[in-house]
Amino acid sequence: MDDRILTEALSPGPDCLSIEDLGRLADNALSGEQLAAARRHVASCASCQAELALLQRFATSEISQDEQAVVRAGVEQLRRREREIFGDVERVRPAENKRIGVSWIRASAALAASLLLLAAGYYIFRPAPSGFPTDLPADSGVVRSLTIGLVAPVGDLTAAPDRLQWHPVAGATGYHVRVLEVDRHELWSADVTATSVDLPTAVKVQVAPGKTLLWQVIASDASSRALAESALQEFRVVR
């Protein structure tokens, strides 16, 4: 035995669970064969067991007496840096900002910049295709180069809505629509080709007065590639 052999034997192997899957395992968010396979692997894998131990310590450990002064000072420093953390997001009034998210502003700016670059590039490298978008980060879960404008329902309503309606997206051949509770439990979803869909009675009866619900639309093209996604829109019926 030597350090090299130990390092080789104890490093994460190709079958090891990703940090994300270990998290899902810890949160009981895996099921069926995925859960069984994850449990089987972890039972015999020192690397995954150690990772789980770190995760559990992060989630549950108290700050010790020795750490308290450092943590308090660190948190104070972090709060002074919140402007850097949140970027230069201006704190605008809700009414002014109700429908225009920062991500949309950023996306618009990025799109404008891309168009300028594209125009310049066209003259310099005329035969080259645009390839938009080309360099999305590998870990970005959602492509938001385009957003979908939602028409109705929006905000406070006097009665349960009969239908959901949104603006069309160029190139889209279908839309996935979903209605969720505020904890993001999905109540209902549908795939349609039009830019509106009637809410079934089974969903309408769940729109109780005062209960906030969310809805969202994802547009896709003929090859089922997501083209655009709306923000989550809330609505509720008020008495």
Add this chain to the structure above:
Amino acid sequence: MLEPVAPSDEELVARYQIAPGSLRSRDAAEELFRRHQPRVVAWCYRLSGDPTQAVDLAQDIFVKAWASLDSFRADSKFTTWLYVIARNRWRDELRARQSRPREAPSDAIDVEPWTENEALQVLGAQDRRQLVQEVMDEVLDDVEKKVMTLHYGQGISLRAITAALGLTNRSGAKAYIVNARRKLNIVTKRWTTESLRKR
């Protein structure tokens, strides 16, 4: 009268996701992040051992969390989601430290040297991996296994392991390493090529 109940982490994320960029969403994110700042700073401090670096690491983690909050899906707890970001950031930090050998933490410890065993060398990497894990299961206790794995398998310093796992014994992770190596040496001395083939 009922006391108002603080929204859960996941409810705050849902509020944020309704209209990212609005004042209400920003407030929800701020409340959420402030709730977890002590946890993240403490974790970064345990791993880095340096208060200044802990704040820098924590800032990186929250910048990433802010940039990715749209993609949070409620199939895991927010704490777990945040941990994934923190763990990946620490992994990057370790890689950077390993590429700067002069700045790498020193873990020079006075331990029993490894027993040479040629039989072990002739095994393939996969067999050695399996064998080492089986032997560790047999002779090491749970904490010894975790300390050995985090130190040798992931390159985490003994000081950081002591803090991250909350080890409260006097010598921390070092004591577990010393014990584990002694136990593994006892087993290794008995190994011959023939005995390994039979396992």
